[in-house]
Amino acid sequence: xxxxxxxxxxxxxxxxxxxxxxxxxxxxxxxxxxxxxxxxxxxxxxxxxxxxxxxxxxxxxxxxxxxxxxxxxxxxxxxxxxxxxxxxxxxxxxxxxxxxxxxxxxxxxxxxxxxxxxxxxxxxxxxxxxxxxxxxxxxxxxxxxxxxxxxxxxxxxxxxxxxxxxxxxxxxxxxxxxxxxxxxxxxxxxxxxxxxxxxxxxxxxxxxxxxxxxxxxxxxxxxxxxxxxxxxxxxxxxxxxxxxxxxxxxxxxxxxxxxxxxxxxxxxxxxxxxxxxxxxxxxxxxxxxxxxxxxxxxxxxxxxxxxxxxxxxxxxxxxxxxxxxxxxxxxxxxxxxxxxxxxxxxxxxxxxxxxxxxxxxxxxxxxxxxxxxxxxxxxxxxxxxxxxxxxxxxxxxxxxxxxxxxxxxxxxxxxxxxxxxxxxxxxxxxxxxxxxxxxxxxxxxxxxxxxxxxxxxxxxxxxxxxxxx
Amino acid sequence: xxxxxxxxxxxxxxxxxxxxxxxxxxxxxxxxxxxxxxxxxxxxxxxxxxxxxxxxxxxxxxxxxxxxxxxxxxxxxxxxxxxxxxxxxxxxxxxxxxxxxxxxxxxxxxxxxxxxxxxxxxxxxxxxxxxxxxxxxxxxxxxxxxxxxxxxxxxxxxxxxxxxxxxxxxxxxxxxxxxxxxxxxxxxxxxxxxxxxxxxxxxxxxxxxxxxxxxxxxxxxxxxxxxxxxxxxxxxxxxxxxxxxxxxxxxxxxxxxxxxxxxxxxxxxxxxxxxxxxxxxxxxxxxxxxxxxxxxxxxxxxxxxxxxxxxxxxxxxxxxxxxxxxxxxxxxxxxxxxxxxxxxxxxxxxxxxxxxxxxxxx
Numbered sequence: 001x002x003x004x005x006x007x008x009x010x011x012x013x014x015x016x017x018x019x020x021x022x023x024x025x026x027x028x029x030x031x032x033x034x035x036x037x038x039x040x041x042x043x044x045x046x047x048x049x050x051x052x053x054x055x056x057x058x059x060x061x062x063x064x065x066x067x068x069x070x071x072x073x074x075x076x077x078x079x080x081x082x083x084x085x086x087x088x089x090x091x092x093x094x095x096x097x098x099x100x101x102x103x104x105x106x107x108x109x110x111x112x113x114x115x116x117x118x119x120x121x122x123x124x125x126x127x128x129x130x131x132x133x134x135x136x137x138x139x140x141x142x143x144x145x146x147x148x149x150x151x152x153x154x155x156x157x158x159x160x161x162x163x164x165x166x167x168x169x170x171x172x173x174x175x176x177x178x179x180x181x182x183x184x185x186x187x188x189x190x191x192x193x194x195x196x197x198x199x200x201x202x203x204x205x206x207x208x209x210x211x212x213x214x215x216x217x218x219x220x221x222x223x224x225x226x227x228x229x230x231x232x233x234x235x236x237x238x239x240x241x242x243x244x245x246x247x248x249x250x251x252x253x254x255x256x257x258x259x260x261x262x263x264x265x266x267x268x269x270x271x272x273x274x275x276x277x278x279x280x281x282x283x284x285x286x287x288x289x290x291x292x293x294x295x296x297x298x299x300x301x302x303x304x305x306x307x308x309x310x311x312x313x314x315x316x317x318x319x320x321x322x323x324x325x326x327x328x329x330x331x332x333x334x335x336x337x338x339x340x341x342x343x344x345x346x347x348x349x350x351x352x353x354x355x356x357x358x359x360x361x362x363x364x365x366x367x368x369x370x371x372x373x374x375x376x377x378x379x380x381x382x383x384x385x386x387x388x389x390x391x392x393x394x395x396x397x398x399x400x401x402x403x404x405x406x407x408x409x410x411x412x413x414x415x416x417x418x419x420x421x422x423x424x425x426x427x428x429x430x431x432x433x434x435x436x437x438x439x440x441x442x443x444x445x446x447x448x449x450x451x452x453x454x455x456x457x458x459x460x461x462x463x464x465x466x467x468x469x
Numbered sequence: 470x471x472x473x474x475x476x477x478x479x480x481x482x483x484x485x486x487x488x489x490x491x492x493x494x495x496x497x498x499x500x501x502x503x504x505x506x507x508x509x510x511x512x513x514x515x516x517x518x519x520x521x522x523x524x525x526x527x528x529x530x531x532x533x534x535x536x537x538x539x540x541x542x543x544x545x546x547x548x549x550x551x552x553x554x555x556x557x558x559x560x561x562x563x564x565x566x567x568x569x570x571x572x573x574x575x576x577x578x579x580x581x582x583x584x585x586x587x588x589x590x591x592x593x594x595x596x597x598x599x600x601x602x603x604x605x606x607x608x609x610x611x612x613x614x615x616x617x618x619x620x621x622x623x624x625x626x627x628x629x630x631x632x633x634x635x636x637x638x639x640x641x642x643x644x645x646x647x648x649x650x651x652x653x654x655x656x657x658x659x660x661x662x663x664x665x666x667x668x669x670x671x672x673x674x675x676x677x678x679x680x681x682x683x684x685x686x687x688x689x690x691x692x693x694x695x696x697x698x699x700x701x702x703x704x705x706x707x708x709x710x711x712x713x714x715x716x717x718x719x720x721x722x723x724x725x726x727x728x729x730x731x732x733x734x735x736x737x738x739x740x741x742x743x744x745x746x747x748x749x750x751x752x753x754x755x756x757x758x759x760x761x762x763x764x765x766x767x768x769x770x771x772x773x774x775x776x777x778x779x780x781x782x783x784x785x786x787x788x789x790x791x792x793x794x795x796x797x798x799x800x801x802x803x804x805x806x807x808x809x810x811x812x813x814x815x816x817x818x819x820x821x822x823x824x825x826x827x828x829x830x831x
Contacts, residue, residue, distance in 0.1 A: 278732065279729070282726060289721070293718065296715075297711075319722075
């Protein structure tokens, strides 16, 4: 059992979180934006003078709210729990910090989740059964609760990128939770909140285009035009404000991390170095495409707008969301919690201790196997690899060590590890990767392990994989 | 005068001299067939779009690229020093590959829709010539960075013309500018890539587009069988154009994704004295002929194999190009069926030999 080093071959554990998270974000942000869309659309219908048109709008909203209930209430919640499983297994240290630091934040979040889940069910099942004004009020209660969930989770997510000086000042003293509000309202809190709100309203419009596209344009052209065009308008605030909000956001990010964005402008060296820039380009091109497609296919030709068109916009939105979340993760490198915890779970102030006493000696999660037998250098190296490298690298898939270390012999691999250990400020890896912590013996062990895989002898890889039994 | 009156009078002035109203009226009345195979109509447009991307990015690369002895260094600067140089280069290389892919899809869709039949024979011939020129564009452009891979791939690639009996070695020497691939070769390939080929390609492309305009979109045989009153059409403006532009937008997104996620890399500077690195192989669009020649070389070792391979190849291409003369009648007779099977064999052979080619490298 190798818990908590959750070894996912080929794609790496990071991608497991990534895939669940991107799926979740597409739905959870719809849950917030769509929560605003529903009561606003209902209010619009209630104010319509022509009862026939109002009824048509309302019956469309009934089917949209059913879609909303199933998507957010089932897939949104299940994937949200999935993220907890995945991060708990992949980043136990970081997850523990988030839980301990924001325990009341999470409590508030879950209260609002409960209100959300209850009110959206009440909202759907009471269409045409209670007074319209009361029904609308239920919609507004859902909306406020869902916005509250965003307001809270945004504080925790932005904390991971920019924890703020005050929190960093007490980090590791046991008084971190006392600086809850400093950590919560951290430097990137506000720009991120506005950015995410914009994304939420856009997704409300994009998902609503899915249900609107199903209206029969030949039978109900006025309803279809009205719904499609009104839904497209939900994309406008975000697309107007995003460039400015993004600049504000980046302005609040520490300069060292902001440099990751500009690094890719003039180089593609090493691939990873320029990832943030390259991902940013995808976001720009795809966002512009969404604007073009939504305007020409939906707004200008609402009656002909079909499900394939709507799905293509959704697919583009998925690319933008995925790219955006990936870029945000990359921007945090080499930390998982800015300036406090490296992306492999090593706390920044613990580096000297690891270097003096050895990584395995001070690591909380190593398995010591059979206490009577000494593990081999290879198996110690494997444990170090899982602890220090495994959260970002795999042996032969995503960020493959076999590829990255190819053409290096043992000495070359050992020198590379030495460079990562020294972690000099001018090293190109300093901006992206945590230092390799540990003693000289640890570095030898890791080099042995990597060398056995990169320069596999004809007789096959060394065994045993872990400690001798 | 309001801005509208100014615009109207300006339009009137231009219209009187160029006849824009006639073109607009023609475009308004133009229709495009609509049926279940309509999807294949967009591939010509996609190829055109990717060609335009290459013209644009190619001109930008031209600003910094220096052929000759400096070739590698200039590409290194474009890739690692110039702001967004890597992006322009990646977009250029990716759009080149995507264009050849799009042209191939276009070619096979034309083939299976039998759009080469009367009166569209010249459309087919000019299209084939454009594909041939596109592959030469690819071959000549591949060498320009002068890194290890491009150097050895070109060296191997030039063995094909060199194998032509009697005149082959002379042709290869002219292309190389000497007995071996060197700076002179880059200079020649550069001239070919940016002057000679565009000078041939652009008028031919204009001719091809004019023919498409003149004859309109061909109907697939299944639609031909229908009574004219049962056939559906959509107006070119705005319905078809809008879909065409949507395809362009999709192509742009695919291109942006590929160029950003998989930027075109640059290998080590070439060294004529070093041994060829392992796994040298031609670009994917040459993999099929490369593999077929390799197989024939194994069956018939020596010069006989090379000559047999070239002959067989020339014969196959000639049959493919001349298909409009063989399958000319608008019915589904024996000849039409034979042509159809010929197309299927060609697709299977192309895919299989390409797959085997990559398989044997690994």
